[in-house]
Amino acid sequence: MHKLYLAALGLALGFPLGTVAQTAPEIKALREEMDSIRAAYQERMQALERRLQAAEAAAPVPASGDPSMARPQAAQASSFAAGDRQVARGNASNPAIALILSGSYTRTSQDPDEYEIRGFQLPPDAGIGPGSRGFSLAESELSLAANIDPWFRGAASLALHPDDTVSVEEAFIQTTALGNGLALKAGRFFSGLGYLNPQHAHVWDFVDMPLAYQAMLGTQYGEDGLQLTWVAPTDLFVELGAELGRGRGFPGNESAGNGVGMRALTAHTGGDVGISQSWRAGLSVLNVKAREQALLATEASGSRVTNAFSGSTRVWVADAVWKWAPNGNATRTNIKLQGEYLRSTRNGSLAYDLDDLGTAGSYRTVQSGWYLQGVYQFMPRWRVGLRTDRLDPGTQDLGIDGAALASNGRRPRKNTLMLDYNPSEFSRIRLQVAQDRARDGIVDNQIFLQYQMSLGAHGAHGY
Amino acid sequence: MNAKVHVCLAAALLTLWAVPVQAALKVVACEPEWGALAQELGGNLVDVSVATTALQDPHQIQARPSLVARVRNADLVVCTGAELEVGWLPILLQQSGNRRIQPGQPGNFAAADFVSKLDVPASIDRSHGDVHAAGNPHIQMDPRNIAKVAVALTDRMQQVDPSQASLYAQRGTDFARRWEEALRGWTVQAAPLKGVAVASQHNGFVYLYDWLGLKEVAVLEPKPGVEPTVSHLQTVLSTLKARPAVMVLYAAYQDPRPSEWLSRNAALPAVKVPFTVGGSEAAADLFGLFNDTVARLLAAATKR
Numbered sequence: 001m002h003k004l005y006l007a008a009l010g011l012a013l014g015f016p017l018g019t020v021a022q023t024a025p026e027i028k029a030l031r032e033e034m035d036s037i038r039a040a041y042q043e044r045m046q047a048l049e050r051r052l053q054a055a056e057a058a059a060p061v062p063a064s065g066d067p068s069m070a071r072p073q074a075a076q077a078s079s080f081a082a083g084d085r086q087v088a089r090g091n092a093s094n095p096a097i098a099l100i101l102s103g104s105y106t107r108t109s110q111d112p113d114e115y116e117i118r119g120f121q122l123p124p125d126a127g128i129g130p131g132s133r134g135f136s137l138a139e140s141e142l143s144l145a146a147n148i149d150p151w152f153r154g155a156a157s158l159a160l161h162p163d164d165t166v167s168v169e170e171a172f173i174q175t176t177a178l179g180n181g182l183a184l185k186a187g188r189f190f191s192g193l194g195y196l197n198p199q200h201a202h203v204w205d206f207v208d209m210p211l212a213y214q215a216m217l218g219t220q221y222g223e224d225g226l227q228l229t230w231v232a233p234t235d236l237f238v239e240l241g242a243e244l245g246r247g248r249g250f251p252g253n254e255s256a257g258n259g260v261g262m263r264a265l266t267a268h269t270g271g272d273v274g275i276s277q278s279w280r281a282g283l284s285v286l287n288v289k290a291r292e293q294a295l296l297a298t299e300a301s302g303s304r305v306t307n308a309f310s311g312s313t314r315v316w317v318a319d320a321v322w323k324w325a326p327n328g329n330a331t332r333t334n335i336k337l338q339g340e341y342l343r344s345t346r347n348g349s350l351a352y353d354l355d356d357l358g359t360a361g362s363y364r365t366v367q368s369g370w371y372l373q374g375v376y377q378f379m380p381r382w383r384v385g386l387r388t389d390r391l392d393p394g395t396q397d398l399g400i401d402g403a404a405l406a407s408n409g410r411r412p413r414k415n416t417l418m419l420d421y422n423p424s425e426f427s428r429i430r431l432q433v434a435q436d437r438a439r440d441g442i443v444d445n446q447i448f449l450q451y452q453m454s455l456g457a458h459g460a461h462g463y
Numbered sequence: 464m465n466a467k468v469h470v471c472l473a474a475a476l477l478t479l480w481a482v483p484v485q486a487a488l489k490v491v492a493c494e495p496e497w498g499a500l501a502q503e504l505g506g507n508l509v510d511v512s513v514a515t516t517a518l519q520d521p522h523q524i525q526a527r528p529s530l531v532a533r534v535r536n537a538d539l540v541v542c543t544g545a546e547l548e549v550g551w552l553p554i555l556l557q558q559s560g561n562r563r564i565q566p567g568q569p570g571n572f573a574a575a576d577f578v579s580k581l582d583v584p585a586s587i588d589r590s591h592g593d594v595h596a597a598g599n600p601h602i603q604m605d606p607r608n609i610a611k612v613a614v615a616l617t618d619r620m621q622q623v624d625p626s627q628a629s630l631y632a633q634r635g636t637d638f639a640r641r642w643e644e645a646l647r648g649w650t651v652q653a654a655p656l657k658g659v660a661v662a663s664q665h666n667g668f669v670y671l672y673d674w675l676g677l678k679e680v681a682v683l684e685p686k687p688g689v690e691p692t693v694s695h696l697q698t699v700l701s702t703l704k705a706r707p708a709v710m711v712l713y714a715a716y717q718d719p720r721p722s723e724w725l726s727r728n729a730a731l732p733a734v735k736v737p738f739t740v741g742g743s744e745a746a747a748d749l750f751g752l753f754n755d756t757v758a759r760l761l762a763a764a765t766k767r
Contacts (some may be wrong), residue, residue, distance in 0.1 A: 147566070150565075150567060153557070174557070176557070176562070176565050177562045177565065178560065178562065179560070179561065179562030179563070180560065180562075181535050181559070181560040181561065182560050183557070183558075183560045229560065230560065231531060231532070231535045231558065231559060231560050232532075232535075233535060233536055234532065235532060235533075235536075236532060237528035237529060237531055237532040238532075239528075239531075239558075268528070269528070270527070270528025270529065271528060271529045271532075272527065272529040275516065278525070278527045278528065278529065279528075280528045323525070327516065327518040327519065328515075328516060328518070328519050329518055329519045329520055329716060330523060330525065331520045331523050331716075331718075332718055380690045380718075381690070424589075424592075424593075424688070424689065425523070425550070425688075426589060455589070458546070458549045458550060459550075460526070460549065460550050460551055460552070460553040460554045461525075461526070461550070461551075461554065462526055462554050462558070463525055463526050463527055463528060
């Protein structure tokens with residue numbers, strides 16, 4: 001349209017010029033006038049062009065409340081022609097897919113099959129200890145996540161285990177449009193207990209979970225159920241959460257029938273101290289039921305027995321984490337300190353030595369444990385970490401046969417040192433050495449060499 | 464309860480109700496340049512909080528609890544987009560439980576959507592380093608982009624806070640006028656920089672080069688986002704023998720050592736570019752950012 005306008009203008013100005021203009025000064029004057037008009041129009045044209053460009057750039061934005069969720073950040077375009085927006089937007093609706101690849105070499109001075117945590121009765125399939133010796137595939141994980149529609153997002157992560165099995169670690173939907181700080185999650189998810197529990201294995205700072213988590217939460221407490229979280233409208237971060245579930249894993253054992261087998265409440269708060277420091281602290285409580293839960297125990301004499309526990313378990317978790325980075329820029333150096341205290345109370349009845357005696361009686365035990373760890377990135381790509389673990393098996397109050405299970409007072413403990421090298425934010429190679437005194441009077445020296453890498457979508461990690 | 468108490472209670476409730484209506488629009492900016500722009504365009508109509516500082520690497524920010532709390536209460540989140548904040552912003556949005564600022568909502572503003580991007584890769588492969596599919600996200604280094612984003616942000620503020628639309632329009636026009644004038648000044652001032660060969664520590668200055676006509680002949684990072692190594696610096700040094708550069712540029716948040724090393728060994732000045740508002744003392748606002756950037760480049764170019 002503008003071109004037409006210009007052409008018409010040219011005709012209107014140009015034609016009469018050719019016929020009417022007679023003398024040289026006149027022609028010169030007219031030429032100058034034309035030049036000035038041309039320059040003026042050129043300027044206006046350029047201004048219009050700029051506005052057109054701005055309008056074009058603004059066009060894909062849902063100005064009229066278009067709920068399209070397609071945003072480059074949510075999707076991972078694998079490849080597209082430069083500047084071809086259509087293709088990029090097509091890819092943008094695909095879920096973000098990430099594959100975590102992990103493998104390890106493990107060397108232990110004691111047989112991992114004989115691993116136990118002294119004074120803690122755990123199910124036969126508890127999966128505690130350093131895992132298998134030698135070369136092994138560590139937990140590799142495939143995860144997918146995307147917004148489902150303007151109201152929900154969904155995510156799933158499938159864990160690939162060294163024994164050729166696949167398990168569903170998480171698979172949940174979550175609301176995005178409740179507003180007012182509320183979000184509801186449904187499906188399978190890691191409970192929001194403590195600091196470490198909701199974190200996936202590939203973001204742990206050590207190869208394994210602390211002893212306290214292994215002994216009291218079945219390493220990591222996952223649940224099938226509902227989770228409601230609310231972030232308070234305050235300047236200080238305050239997040240409250242409530243969870244209901246079937247009581248799937250230890251310390252529960254899916255015994256609720258139609259009812260609810262697990263209830264949890266979580267509370268977290270946090271903030272910054274100046275520009276260089278930040279922190280988060282919380283308190284959580286988990287209540288689960290179990291019925292005829294098979295537990296392995298070691299008698300004072302050293303022989304192993306299988307017991308069955310029925311009753312309820314309450315686990316309190318207090319957690320705190322503090323991070324420091326000069327000017328808040330963690331790229332070069334940073335420090336992370338974290339600690340958690342867990343306290344578990346099991347209350348109910350215990351059928352003792354099912355295979356042999358089979359006597360039953362009331363049972364109550366209060367056990368606790370904590371860990372404290374620090375990780376220091378002393379130069380870009382390199383981090384060193386130290387962790388110490390302590391457990392207190394407490395007293396096991398059995399109606400009968402109490403003496404048989406009595407602990408000899410030695411408390412399980414473990415010290416761990418790790419060094420990792422991160423060529424990029426997607427790759428990590430880690431060396432970890434640990435002195436594990438979870439078994440009575442036996443020292444297990446453990447060495448791990450591990451890689452953890454991720455490909456695909458650029459994952460975003462929580463605090 | 465007598466009538467007086469009722470009146471008092473009603474008054475108190477009304478006050479509570481009225482407060483949010485009069486409150487300023489709460490803006491959370493991911494980077495200082497957008498915080499400064501929102502402040503210019505919103506004035507006393509907005510309450511701006513900035514998630515990062517000029518001394519922090521915007522690629523690598525942690526989703527800290529304090530940021531979740533701020534995003535929870537935000538009416539408008541102003542970020543760069545183009546995957547710059549991909550490692551932390553999605554977590555903040557998810558955890559906040561705030562409907563207004565979710566992707567696709569008017570309260571979610573990505574500046575890079577409103578400018579044409581440079582360095583858009585034809586294919587993405589992580590072996591090329593930290594390459595962004597949407598193109599180079601450091602768009603704030605070209606003041607012409609700031610002008611485009613300002614127009615779009617004014618529109619967005621009017622949309623999110625319609626009761627003040629005319630005031631936003633006024634402020635937007637005023638800013639556009641002042642910016643146009645300043646831009647003319649910088650362009651004239653920086654004319655001698657046209658065609659000058661430079662080296663950069665990170666490929667974060669393409670928009671600056673595009674604006675001023677500077678020519679990038681070397682990058683100190685072997686791949687985008689990968690810290691320079693000694694061996695790569697040696698390679699850069701030998702490249703510069705064949706194609707000499709006049710200066711080496713690094714951003715305020717970056718480790719100055721690689722640039723300083725090159726400065727010593729290739730005998731060329733290392734220029735610390737403020738990169739965003741707050742990156743230097745003079746870069747106290749958006750105008751200061753470009754005043755200072757142009758001044759530093761000119762000083763280095765004439766040092767020869």
